[in-house]
Amino acid sequence: MVNVRLRLAGMRQALEAEVEPNSGTVAFGGRTYRVDELEWDAPIAGAMYGVALNDLEEWAALSKEMTAPPYEKPPEGPVLYMKPANTINAHRRAVLLPPGVKQLQAAPALGLVIGRTAARVRREQALDYVFGYTIVNDLSIPHKQRYRPAVKEQARDGFAPIGPWIVPKEEAAPLSSLTARVYVNGRLVQRADPSRFRLPVEQWLAEVSEFMTLDPGDVLFFSWPADAPLVAAGDVVRIEIEGIGVLENKIAPEQGGDE
Amino acid sequence: MMKRARVAWNGTVTEAEPLDDGRLRLPDGTIVGELEVMWLPPVEPCTIVALGLNYADHAGELSFAAPKEPLLFFKGKNTLIGHRGRTVRPDGVNMMHYECELAVVIGRPARRVKAEQAYDYILGYTIANDYAVRDYLENYYRPNFRVKNRDRATPLGPWIVSHEEVGDPMALRLRTYVNGTVVQEGYTGDMIFSIPYLLEYITEFMTLAPGDVILTGTPKGAVNVQPGDEVVAEIERIGRLTNSIV
Numbered sequence: 001m002v003n004v005r006l007r008l009a010g011m012r013q014a015l016e017a018e019v020e021p022n023s024g025t026v027a028f029g030g031r032t033y034r035v036d037e038l039e040w041d042a043p044i045a046g047a048m049y050g051v052a053l054n055d056l057e058e059w060a061a062l063s064k065e066m067t068a069p070p071y072e073k074p075p076e077g078p079v080l081y082m083k084p085a086n087t088i089n090a091h092r093r094a095v096l097l098p099p100g101v102k103q104l105q106a107a108p109a110l111g112l113v114i115g116r117t118a119a120r121v122r123r124e125q126a127l128d129y130v131f132g133y134t135i136v137n138d139l140s141i142p143h144k145q146r147y148r149p150a151v152k153e154q155a156r157d158g159f160a161p162i163g164p165w166i167v168p169k170e171e172a173a174p175l176s177s178l179t180a181r182v183y184v185n186g187r188l189v190q191r192a193d194p195s196r197f198r199l200p201v202e203q204w205l206a207e208v209s210e211f212m213t214l215d216p217g218d219v220l221f222f223s224w225p226a227d228a229p230l231v232a233a234g235d236v237v238r239i240e241i242e243g244i245g246v247l248e249n250k251i252a253p254e255q256g257g258d259e
Numbered sequence: 260m261m262k263r264a265r266v267a268w269n270g271t272v273t274e275a276e277p278l279d280d281g282r283l284r285l286p287d288g289t290i291v292g293e294l295e296v297m298w299l300p301p302v303e304p305c306t307i308v309a310l311g312l313n314y315a316d317h318a319g320e321l322s323f324a325a326p327k328e329p330l331l332f333f334k335g336k337n338t339l340i341g342h343r344g345r346t347v348r349p350d351g352v353n354m355m356h357y358e359c360e361l362a363v364v365i366g367r368p369a370r371r372v373k374a375e376q377a378y379d380y381i382l383g384y385t386i387a388n389d390y391a392v393r394d395y396l397e398n399y400y401r402p403n404f405r406v407k408n409r410d411r412a413t414p415l416g417p418w419i420v421s422h423e424e425v426g427d428p429m430a431l432r433l434r435t436y437v438n439g440t441v442v443q444e445g446y447t448g449d450m451i452f453s454i455p456y457l458l459e460y461i462t463e464f465m466t467l468a469p470g471d472v473i474l475t476g477t478p479k480g481a482v483n484v485q486p487g488d489e490v491v492a493e494i495e496r497i498g499r500l501t502n503s504i505v
Contacts (some may be wrong), residue, residue: 149333
């Protein structure tokens with residue numbers, strides 16, 4: 001059993017619960033529920049920032065491109081993007097496919113939920129500012145260019161399912177062992193772990209908080225996009241991070257029926 | 260609402276109505292002086308959408324062709340400070356410049372808004388000074404966060420003026436002063452993408468919430484600023500937003 005922080009639809013306050021990540025049971029208030037009999041809300045309400053170009057496989061694939069125009073050279077500082085409030089989505093809620101778009105990239109990501117106001121933190125102390133871990137499905141319309149912010153591709157309503165809950169870091173396995181598996185319609189399509197991160201998350205927390213303060217409830221997330229699946233209407237995407245939980249969302253057309 | 264500020268006074272945060280004589284009226288009728296309060300950003304947006312290169316003259320100044328589609332980027336709430344705040348110029352940088360911008364404040368949930376109806380969704384306008392530290396520019400998701408998303412580097416205020424009071428937001432003079440000298444002048448009618456166009460474009464793919472803010476870009480005239488400088492961003496029919504560089 002793992003003690004987690006979660007939010008349910010229709011309730012203003014977060015709950016503490018005991019969950020069994022493998023069997024999918026949730027216990028709070030003296031009762032035990034199955035995950036799929038509850039209506040979930042996103043466990044956070046803060047800002048969500050993604051650290052781009054942190055996946056070593058993606059970095060290797062782009063290494064040549066990064067030395068040519070318009071990039072000229074690989075980035076030196078952090079390359080960040082934001083998933084604003086409208087993108088936040090919850091466990092088991094549909095992700096709507098925009099009209100005219102056939103496929104989305106569904107990149108699994110590890111979310112670090114900030115627990116204490118983090119400004120100018122040192123790498124050695126960085127994890128002291130993290131409350132816990134969660135799962136993010138970093139959806140985007142597939143795009144190649146990285147020269148300009150990919151706002152239209154990344155920031156659409158509902159494009160950042162997160163949850164189902166936050167596992168406090170004391171409750172979680174060591175960060176290096178948090179392996180992600182992605183299933184599309186039940187089939188395993190991707191497996192990745194933090195050894196693929198170009199820099200450790202502690203380093204990113206230090207570099208990011210050097211110029212921007214992160215507040216409690218904000219999320220800094222780290223995705224593995226290199227071999228992330230493309231998904232279409234009707235697909236069910238299930239992202240599992242070992243010891244954290246399972247985040248599942250169905251892709252649905254934006255208009256015209258439920259399939 | 261004609262004009263509305265948000266201030267800290269007497270140990271609390273409150274709305275305030277700026278009066279013509281410079282003083283402020285609090286909701287309970289108390290009148291306070293403008294130097295008795297701490298000016299806060301007049302809204303607390305969930306989402307801040309900013310525009311790059313939305314004036315042809317500024318795009319030219321930075322050697323860019325005018326974009327065919329709006330160049331959008333997001334900013335976090337860590338960036339905002341109020342009127343009369345202080346913004347840090349990082350040690351050792353060569354180029355940090357102000358950007359006087361008309362800021363649009365959303366008044367109603369806005370999704371798939373047509374340009375013809377755009378003004379129905381706008382509560383009002385305020386002034387932003389969207390500082391950029393150009394030394395940190397890199398060619399990935401440009402303008403990257405280290406340039407544009409720095410703590411307390413986006414003064415916003417001093418207040419919101421309602422859409423009705425402003426009238427046509429596409430016919431306003433913008434002016435920036437550094438230590439009293441005019442350094443930047445522009446006209447909102449010169450935006451490449453107008454406010455109604457932008458609202459339609461943005462809300463086609465994302466929902467904006469009441470209190471969200473669109474920063475509509477800056478005209479030509481970006482000049483380096485130094486610690487000790489006083490920078491005033493002024494927009495006709497709205498007001499003057501003062502900031503100090505430290």
